[in-house]
Amino acid sequence: MTAVPDRVVTTGADLLADAVAAQAVPVERVDWRPPMAGTEADLATVAGDPRRRTANEAALAAVLGVTAHLVDVAPASELLGLEPGQFLHAGPPITWDRAAGPLRGALMGGAALEGLVEDPEDAVRLFESGGSVSLDPCHHHGAVGPMAGVVTPSMWMFVLEDLATGRRTHCTLNEGLGKVLRYGAYGPEVLTRLRWMGDVLGPLLQGAVRAVRDSHGPVDVTGILTxxxxxxxxxxxxxxxxxLMLLRDLSPSMVTGGGDSVDVAEALAFVGGNDHFFLNLAMPACKLALDAARGTEGSTMVVAMARNGTDFGIQTAGTGDEWFTGPAQVADGLFLGDYGPDDANPDIGDSAITETAGIGGFAMATAPAIVRLVGGTVPDALATTRRMHEITLGENPRWSVPVLDFRGVPTGIDVTRVCRTGILPQINTGMAGRRAGVGQVGAGLVTPPAEIFPRALARLAELAGRTPA
Known part of the structure; x- marks a missing residue:
């Protein structure tokens, strides 16, 4: 008599699994995939690196140990030392001649904001000459910027701090949606709003943040994220x-801070009517956590994903500040008005730092309503979060997903797991118009170019090969 197995494990096609299940035998289906082409040798080398396991454990623990607090708001010239003609931008390094439309538009608007030109259109010659201006990534200055991510000296920025270590990160204030500088728009209404943010909103927020900090302790941004x-x-x-929770914490001090009542009312209405305002705190909170893992030799964990509208780049804990880049992709999603795929620029912005830390597209199961903005279905959102667990080193118990039995969000993208499974990180994103000056055209879902992970893996393998056995 042939014994009936307690269960059968199957990989690959479902034909066998379905036939076994039809005979009332429990089946465990393993979703196995071959590794990315050409990565086998590098995967073996990195797997044999004796530092890898403990390095990844240390990197993940460092990330999970950070708490971000809002300690100040001040101009970029004061915080980052930016001088006239110095511009920061999202993503890996890029020059004007390769810059996409929305980045060019934001730089042109930024030049007008700083008084370097009177008309934003005149800034083209300024950037083409290059003599009196410079471009540098936000990530190289302890900062992050959504979409084009342009930062100029007069822009006010949030300051987040890990109180245990004193490390800080920064991000500009959020302008809202539509025709805004970060989407590449630079019309008169864009510049008027930015000047109001510098003259009115920034100082009001500074007074409130400092008052709360000095009386009750700084706003716990990590706690709000939870x-x-x-x-x-x-x-x-x-x-x-x-x-809304940020507004709850700051509005009493804004009201009692002695500012003009009309200015205070306008500022409260602006923040309360801008659902994306907190994004510019979530991003530097994620960078603050991930930067704690930078420089962990032997670690294969990704510490940054960023796009400049032309290139998509990643950095890993074990490879220092080196960027691994490939062409940015156009998101697949929903468009505003009459816009369509031909109007959209390839993916842009530092905001993928949220996914790098385990939220955003990695936590779509927490926000099923997000599919109404970026496309897909509620089951897609749930499946995405589950799938991201396959390419991460662990979970963040502080940030949990109620609908998945309060499981922690998938945290710590592992280059080796991406290369071994072929599963790419899922990002949800806004879409900027391809032409400078257009602004936002939609929102959708996008993944990094697959080739950047084998490139990072090859460098990690090279470093591992130099390690004494």
Whole structure:
């Protein structure tokens, strides 16, 4: 008599699994995939690196140990030492001649904001000459910038700090959606709004943040992220609850701070009507956490994903500040008005730092309503979060997903797991118009170019090969 197995494990096609299941035998289906082509030798080398396991454990622990607090708001000239003619931007390094439309538009608007030109259109000659201006990534200055991510000296920035170490990160204030500088728009209404943010909103926020900090202790941004993930936000393209909680914490001090009552009312209305306002706190909070893992030799964990509208780049904990880049992709999603795929620029922005830390597209299961903005279905959102666990080193118990039995969000993208499974990180994103000056045209879902992970893996293998056995 042939014994009936307690269960059968199958990989690959479902034909065998379905036949076994039809005979009332429990089946465990393993979704096995071959590794990315050409990565086998590098995967073997990195797998044999004796530092890898402990390095990844240390990198993940460092990330999970950080808490971000809002300690100040001030101009970039004061915080980062930016001088006239110095511009920061999102993504890996790029020059004007390769810059995409939305980045060019934001730089042109930024030049007009700083008084370097009177008309933004005149800035083209300024950047083409290159003599009196410079471009540098936000990530190289302890900062992050959404979409084009342009930072100029007069722009006010949030300051987040890990109180245990004193490390800080920065991000500009959020302008809202539509025709805004970060989407490459630079019309008169864009510049008027930015000047108001510098003259009115920034100082009011500074007074409130400092008052709260000095009286009750600084606003716990990491704690707000914990709460908002349980309230339907995923902290990239949905920040409604986070914005309202921030307003709850700061509005009393804004009202009692002695500012002009009309200015205070206008500022409160602006923040309260801008559901994305908290994004510019979520991003530097994620960077603050991930930067704690930088320089962990032997670690294969990704510490940054960023796009400049032309290139998509990643950095890993074990390879220092080196960028591994490939062509940015156009998102697949929903468009505003009459816009369509031909109007959209390839992916842009530092906001993928949220996914790098385990929220945003990685936590779509916390925010099923997000599919109404970026496309897909609610089951897709749930499946995405589950799938991201396959390419990460662990979970963040602080940031949990109620609908998945309060499981922690997938955290710590592992280059080796991406190369071994072929599963790419999922990002949800806004879409900027391809032409400078257009602004936002839609929102959708996108993944990095696959080739950047084998490139990072090859460098990690090279470093591992130099390590004494």
């Amino acid at each position: 709460q908002m993930l349980q309230m339907g936000d995923e902290a990239h393209n949905r920040n409604r609850a986070g914005t």
